Amino acid sequence: MVNDVVIVGAGPVGLFLACELALAGVRPEVLDRLPARSGAQKANGLVGQVIRLLDHRGLHQPISGAPGAPQPVPRFVFGAFPLELHRLDPNPLYAVPVPQHRIEEVLEQRARELGVTVRRGCEVTGFTQDPSGVTVDYQDPDGEGQLHARYLVGADGGRSTVRKLAGIGFPGVTSPDPVSRIAHVRPPEGARLTEDGDVLLPGCPIPFRPFTHTRTEHGVFVLAPFNPEAVMVATMEWGGPPADEETPLTLDELRASIRRVTGADLELVPAPTAGPFTPRRQAGHNTRLAERYRQGRVLLVGDAAHVHAATGGPGLNLGLQDAANLGWKLAAELRGWAPPGLLDSYHRERHPIGERVFMHSQAQLALMAPGPGTTALRALFGELLSHEDNLGRIAALMAGSDIRYDTDCPHPLAGRFAPDLALSTANGPVRLAELTRGGRPLLLDLTGGQDPDHAAGWTDRVDAVAADCAEPPAGALLLRPDGYVVWASAVGEPDPDGLRRALRTWFGDPRA
Template sequence: MIDDVVVVGAGPVGLFLAGELALAGIRPVVLDRLPARSGEQKANGLVGQVLRLLDHRGLHQPVSGVPGAPRPVPRFVFGAFPLDLDRLARNPFHAAPVPQHRIEEVLEERLLDLGVTVRRDHEVTGLRQDPTGVTVDVHGPDGDRQVRARYLVGADGGHSTVRKLAGIGFPGVTSPDPVSRVAHVLPPEGIRLTGNGEVLLPGCPTPFRFYTHTRTDHGVFVIAPFDPEAVMVATMEWGGPPVDRRTPLTLDELRASIRRVTGADLPLAPARTAGPFTPRRTVGHNTRLAERYRDGRVLLVGDAAHVHAATGGPGLNLGLQDAANLGWKLAAELRGWAPPGLLDSYHRERHPVGERVFMHSQAQTALMSPGPATTAVRALFGELLEHPDNLGRIAALMAGSDVRYQVGCPHPLAGLFTPDLTATTPDGTVRIAELARAGRPLLIDLTGGELGLAGPAAGWQDRVDLVTAECAQPPAGALLLRPDGYVAWAAEPGRADPAGLVGALRDWFGDARA
């Protein structure tokens, strides 16, 4: 027996990819080496365009707990610079504080609803490719066995076994600094709140803002209240005392680090409420990017393809959109309608996005480091951020809303993520995100049918859904949407361009069926 796809890794990225495949009619085999879902806290929120992607799948509300469409947030941080996003005429930045275990719960529930279960306590120990598939050696509860699949996807994290076994290089930069420490504690005694939402620590003249990285002359401090009985405190230090990596972080060690970074002596005690931030220490930064995201029938997604500093929370934004980009293309290949080169476009589109995160995560770390030279650079950078255009560019970079794929269409929306539009269809008023829930390609005529798109698109009706709608002041006459939410083609209002539509349908969704 040969399976279509084996997905290795049941973190958020692996679970989401498996769900995308299942939506497209592919039943993946999902393997994870852990016997149960990990309780380790790795991410504490979702940041950027990924929230709009989840909205396209009906997952935004279950994950965030917030009804309706994702809403931009008024503030964020870049390299310990507070970003006042309310100053922007069009704020592209979304964020939702949600622990990783909750994200995984929602995604696994979705996967179960789609008829796919995770095979836990199954560890990949070897793989061999040939022209027709991949043979995977697996050690499980019942011993060793082999699984045969047409494709293998590594979603197994920064230390990816799949990447190593496939021989895919992972070049990058490793630095011994900074040392990061974080814990979930009782609200420390002696801290005071100011009228503008800042925090004053005892003996320290520097005010600190909640949820914001604050740079001092000696490092970075973060404080964030999650409820009245639990506060996250964290530090980043460069050139601090030696660290024994074999010993776990203690609250005494964190307290000493806070004293060095801020000058304040905070008594720390574990939070009484359950929280994700057990004391954790991270030594140095590891920024690496896979040489290629595809090697024959082996593909990489998420941290298996890229690792970087967590500053700004770009990891799940990057990884989940990897999965969305790969899922429909791999399904198209397996179902036999993918045009030539479609699966290769996964690397071509997503590797440059990984390079962008590689760049800005290192830039943020550099901007937070101590020293007079960095202070001078920060003074200049702060002046630049006063201009709304520069603030908007940083916000778009962090959100990932500046990602634009080369799709061969000159329309201003082509290659960008679909705008959040509300339209009126024969069935009522609906948001485009709600039309995308099935994960299928969409052709949306926003002129109420005046463009006459049904005829040119007839040969693709088995795999592309046509929706006729009307939209007040539409940004385009029609939109052809890929399942990952990006615009493959768009028509100007009043101009049908049937030849352009047919070309885009063929380029992205294969030959027409008779």
């Protein structure tokens, strides 16, 4: 049997891509070398526009545990600077604190509900490709085998076997600094809260904002009280001796690091309940970006295409939106209606976004490093952040809401992620995000001025909905499955020629 797509890697990105493909009627098979989902603590949550994307698929509530639509966060952090986002209207930054293993659990459950096969304990050892497909060699507990697929996608992390076997370069920057240390411990004795909600440590005059990176002249300290019996404590240090990553981190070593960074001597005691932050040490950072995201019938998503510092939590925002961008385009190619060049637009659109995360993750580390030069730079940067327009630019950068794809449409919404509008339809009130659960393109008529016959040739692949909106931002909107607007008309100014051009450009020729 020939699979439509084989995805290597059953992390969040690989599983979400499988869901996107399955929604579009494509048969993906997911392979992962691990025998079971890893319980290791990796990402601590979701940050950015990806939260609104997951809401488009009905996944926000099961992942976050919170009812209703996503809500922006009043505060965040950039390079150990507090971002007072409550000053912004609108505020573009969303965040959900949730461990990665929970995200994987929800996504795997959804993938299996959609009929996706996930094969664990199955390691890819090689592949060959020709103009018609890819033959994948693998090793599992039953021995060696082969799978045949029309496309192969590497979602197998920063050390991606697929990327290496495809011969795709992975240039970037590797540094031995900073050294990070982290553990899950009891709340330190002597620590107390101020009226402003900051934490004061015994022997340290600097207040620390919980869940926020705080820079001192000697490094960075983080304290995150997840519950009354357990907190996460972490440090980052520059310029020390090479770290031995083979030797397990002890609480005494972390205590000494906290003393160097903050001046506080804390008694660290393991938390009474098992927590996700087992003591661990990470030396340096690795920031790399694949030269290309496609090599013939082999494609890369997520960390297989880019790795970077975790500061600010951009990884899943970047990787899951890679998957959303690729999923519908690959499905269109497989189902035969993709216009020329659509699949190649995956690299063209997403590689520059990877470059932006490459840039701002490096910038954040530079802003946290010790030294008088950095201190002076931070004083200037802090002044800049006092202006709301600069604060808004940083918030949009962290959210990924500053993305605007090239659509050849002059409307201000074109190329941007669709706003979540409150709508009234023939079936009752609904949010725009609730109209996109099926992962299909959507033509949304907000003023009754759009003749449905203009899209009649595309009804096999484009949903059309008429709705009322109290303050319509456009007369009509045409959305891609990944939530981005590719065409919009002004209120009271129908544009049937523009609509037909956009439908052909993005969703192929009309059916005969």
